[in-house]
Amino acid sequence: MDSGPGTIASTLQGASIKRHPSPRHDLNPSTAASEKLPVILDTHPDPDADSDIAEDEIPISVLNPVPRKQNMPPLPDLRFEQSYLKSIEQAESWQSVLWITVKDQIIFCFAQGVLWTLLLSGWRHWNRSAKFSGQGVGAKIRRWWWGVNNWKVPAGKSKLRDTKLAKNVSEAY
Known part of the structure; x- marks a missing residue:
């Protein structure tokens, strides 16, 4: 038996769905971002037309221009979901999905941890035995x-004579 608030919510939700929307009446109205218009620059603007600055003044924006920021390249998508879905895209059965999951999430992580630990251990050993x-x-x-x-x-054998x-x-x- 449904509760009263649950029934009301499902009724409102079901009533708000338009089963047969009309493109003429149900589309969003156009905005300024809907169409792109080219910018037209005046090649020879009149300096006295809209200027608040006297003729003998130099605007500070000309003397101290704002430096341009470096544009960064786009960041790669490093989310787990996208790479996982790409990995299981060609899987044909649940066993292959299971194998891909175990391989990507357990075996590769374990191998990466082992290699990183070996690298750090080797570095510490080399660094410990380095000469001063x-x-x-x-x-x-x-x-x-x-x-x-x-x-x-540490006092060691000095190679200096x-x-x-x-x-x-x-x-x-």
């Missing part, structure tokens, strides 16, 4: 970063 006594840009940046953070630079120079360099960083 090198002369390359990376070693100089590393020594600077450790100095900024007041970390103790002049110990006095090495002491001065370590004091500078």
Whole structure:
């Protein structure tokens, strides 16, 4: 048995649907955006016609023009629904839909996580074993970063032959 408000709502909704709309009476009225008109610019405008500015004044908009903004390229559609629907578009049965779903949402995500973890682990291992006594840009940046953070630079075998120079360099960083 239907409730009173539910019956009223369904009656109103059913009554508002036009079963046979008329294109002449039921279309939206035209607006300014409905038709495109070309812009016609006056090639030689009269400067004195509509000007509030005296002849000896220069408008600020001429002196300080507004810089143009860079136009960004359109953003790609990264929504899950669109890519998933594209993936299952050629599926012929529910088993193939299930396989595509498991592959895209479980197997690929797992593989991506494993590869990312291996990459980070390799980076940490390489970074941990990197030398601080090198002369390359990376070693100089590393020594600077450790100095900024007041970390103790690990003492290792110095490849510099002049110990006095090495002491001065370590004091500078």
